[in-house]
Amino acid sequence: MSTVTLTYREAVRAGLRHALATDDRAFIMGEDVGGYGGAFAVSLGLLEEFGPERIRNTPLSESGFVGAGIGAALAGMRPIVEVMTVNFSMLALDQVVNNAATLRYMSGGQMSVPLVVRMATGGGRQLAAQHAHSLEGWYAHVPGIKSLSPATVEDARGMVLAALEDPDPVFIFEHATLYPLEAELDEEPSAVDIAHAIVRRQGSDVTLVTYGGSLGKCLDAAGELAADGIDAEVIDLRTLRPLDLDTILTSLAKTHRIVIVDEGWKTGGLAGEISAQVMERGFDLLDWPVQRVCSAEVPIPYAKHLEDAALPSAEAVVAVVKEMVI
Amino acid sequence: MSATADEGIQVSSPDGHATVPAPTLERTHCLELLHGMLRIRRFEERAAELYSLAKIRGFLHLYVGEEAVAVGVMRALMPDDAVVATYREHGQALARGLPPGSLMAEMFGKANGCSRGRGGSMHFFDVSRRFYGGYAIVGGGLPIAVGLALADRMQGRKRVSACFFGDGAVAEGEFHESLNLAALWQVPVLFLCENNLYAMGTPIEQELAQTDIRRRAESYGIAAEAVDGMDVLAVEAAARRAAEDVRSSVAPRFLEFRTYRFRAHSMADPDLYRTKGEIERWKERDPIALFTARLRAAELLTDDDLDRLEAEVAVELDEAVAIAEAGPWEPVEDLTTDVYTPAGA
Numbered sequence: 152m153s154t155v156t157l158t159y160r161e162a163v164r165a166g167l168r169h170a171l172a173t174d175d176r177a178f179i180m181g182e183d184v185g186g187y188g189g190a191f192a193v194s195l196g197l198l199e200e201f202g203p204e205r206i207r208n209t210p211l212s213e214s215g216f217v218g219a220g221i222g223a224a225l226a227g228m229r230p231i232v233e234v235m236t237v238n239f240s241m242l243a244l245d246q247v248v249n250n251a252a253t254l255r256y257m258s259g260g261q262m263s264v265p266l267v268v269r270m271a272t273g274g275g276r277q278l279a280a281q282h283a284h285s286l287e288g289w290y291a292h293v294p295g296i297k298s299l300s301p302a303t304v305e306d307a308r309g310m311v312l313a314a315l316e317d318p319d320p321v322f323i324f325e326h327a328t329l330y331p332l333e334a335e336l337d338e339e340p341s342a343v344d345i346a347h348a349i350v351r352r353q354g355s356d357v358t359l360v361t362y363g364g365s366l367g368k369c370l371d372a373a374g375e376l377a378a379d380g381i382d383a384e385v386i387d388l389r390t391l392r393p394l395d396l397d398t399i400l401t402s403l404a405k406t407h408r409i410v411i412v413d414e415g416w417k418t419g420g421l422a423g424e425i426s427a428q429v430m431e432r433g434f435d436l437l438d439w440p441v442q443r444v445c446s447a448e449v450p451i452p453y454a455k456h457l458e459d460a461a462l463p464s465a466e467a468v469v470a471v472v473k474e475m476v477i
Numbered sequence: 478m479s480a481t482a483d484e485g486i487q488v489s490s491p492d493g494h495a496t497v498p499a500p501t502l503e504r505t506h507c508l509e510l511l512h513g514m515l516r517i518r519r520f521e522e523r524a525a526e527l528y529s530l531a532k533i534r535g536f537l538h539l540y541v542g543e544e545a546v547a548v549g550v551m552r553a554l555m556p557d558d559a560v561v562a563t564y565r566e567h568g569q570a571l572a573r574g575l576p577p578g579s580l581m582a583e584m585f586g587k588a589n590g591c592s593r594g595r596g597g598s599m600h601f602f603d604v605s606r607r608f609y610g611g612y613a614i615v616g617g618g619l620p621i622a623v624g625l626a627l628a629d630r631m632q633g634r635k636r637v638s639a640c641f642f643g644d645g646a647v648a649e650g651e652f653h654e655s656l657n658l659a660a661l662w663q664v665p666v667l668f669l670c671e672n673n674l675y676a677m678g679t680p681i682e683q684e685l686a687q688t689d690i691r692r693r694a695e696s697y698g699i700a701a702e703a704v705d706g707m708d709v710l711a712v713e714a715a716a717r718r719a720a721e722d723v724r725s726s727v728a729p730r731f732l733e734f735r736t737y738r739f740r741a742h743s744m745a746d747p748d749l750y751r752t753k754g755e756i757e758r759w760k761e762r763d764p765i766a767l768f769t770a771r772l773r774a775a776e777l778l779t780d781d782d783l784d785r786l787e788a789e790v791a792v793e794l795d796e797a798v799a800i801a802e803a804g805p806w807e808p809v810e811d812l813t814t815d816v817y818t819p820a821g822a
Contacts (some may be wrong), residue, residue: 178631204631210661215620215654222624222638225609226559228631230624245651249614250621258602258610259593260815263822402478430646 153338155259159307160330163193163269167231169340171201174229177315180207180216181233190235191271191330196211196329213242217268221251221320224266229315234270237286237324242406251320252295256333262325263318267311272300272324273364274367274413274462280450283458285414287363288421289325296320298391299345302366304334306389326364326414345390348398354384358402360425361412362388365463369412381476391421399425400433406430407438408475412463441474444468496615502710504777508786510709511772513548514765516790517568520577521740523794524567524584524598528744532801535597540568542739545764546671547572549712550639553720558637559607561622564599565738566611576605577793578800595805615676616649619641619668625656626664630727637723639667645676647693648684654762659729660697667716667723668731669696671706674739678750694731706734707762711784739763 157165170177179194181461185208188195198206209216213234220230234240240247251264274283290298297319302308307325314321351366352373359369366387372384384402388394403409411428426441447461521539528537540547547568554560554573562569570580575591583590584598592602599613609625612618622640646652647670659666676684687693691701698729700722704715712734719730739757741748772778 207662210654210657212654212658214651215623215658218617218620218651218655219624219627219658222609222621222626223628223631224624225621226625226628226632228628245614245617246620249617250612254610255818256815257592257596257600258604259590259595261592261602261604263818297817318822 162308178205217243218246237272279453288415300363308353313342348395352385354382357408360435371465514544538565545709553716564613578798581801588807589804615765616646616651619655699729706736
């Protein structure tokens, strides 16, 4: 099988191109997805390839075009909507929470909303407090929609395809620091498994549960810990809703220690939810209280040293683990 | 013109003519219109009674006074056109042909309701009739209608997506986003503003800096017309013209219906913000009374006709209530079904 080396950015684009080429109903819409090529250059070149009907520039009307995506999905299309960043997506939350998430249930199961919405998330690029938050945990709070977060180049491509195959609204959160990440993939795109979390590193002493932009930090931390003789298992959630707790519990049965690493804030966040579910279903497996490494409870600051201090880091993960594994 | 809550209604078409030309009065057609309005009026009255008996709970927003709009508009739509409505959507649902029993059952919370008892009064859905629902977040249905129409445009179908909303929605960002998108992309949406002069309890002159709503549509380059929403023939004529324009030109059109609700915003509203006198003045323009008088004057309606229509409606509503009473409750075990689409569906 032939392979190809792609960046995360190119991998998303390859997923989009595959979707457009194989499904007439698929089209892309969002701010600057056309001539500009997307704020993160994800859709660069697709306008030339597929034309303005299917690579549809929108005005700055997040609620309008996310809602239009819902309507188009109801009428048989497969819209793939790009919102520039998760911070901007707050402007569309009415359509997400009140419509996309409810229409199937509220109509008594009469319809599905096969909508895909992609957006960048996360900090680490000195963009301050209106471009750098990690609000995907809020989306994961809402039943009726699915939330995915690709942490690898393969998932960046394969999740687009998996989302497109899904009959329900799927939101994909691409961590903005990952776009330059490179990896070698099979040339032929295929959907990845979005029903299960995946073990990215086997280990026996502690379980690090993470997703998206924090996966690399956890793998770095695991490497450092290994030098100290601590064997960390790293789980990439892949899908934030529905959560795959079984994979976490299976790991916990082996390690008996767990750290959740999430770039969202602790208070009311996804890490707290995972922690609660672990304690509800796996309390007896725990040899140490569940630990969390999350962003500091501040709007993400601009200055590099402050931003670094606000975001989860490999060093912070290592320090927490060393407290637990004595 | 600018309408205020207190001055009654004086509608002119955009070219300055005092009235829209009425279609030829044809007896069968007229009796159907009257029947359509009567069944909405009586349905709403029955719903209010059932609410006071606690058979219907939650919020209940009645359409009494506005019947001519739904009835007139629906005459202009084809079966494969789409309808998007608001939380005050009983009239649209009935006029669209949703069975009254399924609506009553929905309000009872029964599993034989049009949304299986999960939506209630504010969320009627019937995809088989392309009735895409009652939306209870003001303005929230407009982007959906634009998307339905976008799909039609992209797939080359000559269909209309008819989108109802009130004057309150006009102040929402989603109104402006949707009109802009529809005009930019020339999608076949028929925007239908039911201007009943109040956003819940706030009079239009306190909510809109520009109360002549059709001018807002025109500012997006969308042809717009204001229509007397108490005159069912005027509504139908305008809706037919506009729907035909949408269909043939594949572009949005906008109609503003000047109307009035005779009852409070919802059953929870003590109606403190309007004077009795204002309500009484509007009741003089009751769309059913006006049309009845007009038909009598034209000798198209007899007392017997009216009695027969009322009797038919009463029987239909008795049946609807019986269907709702007899309907089953959805088993609690099914609480979590259809949050997501089942595998293989």
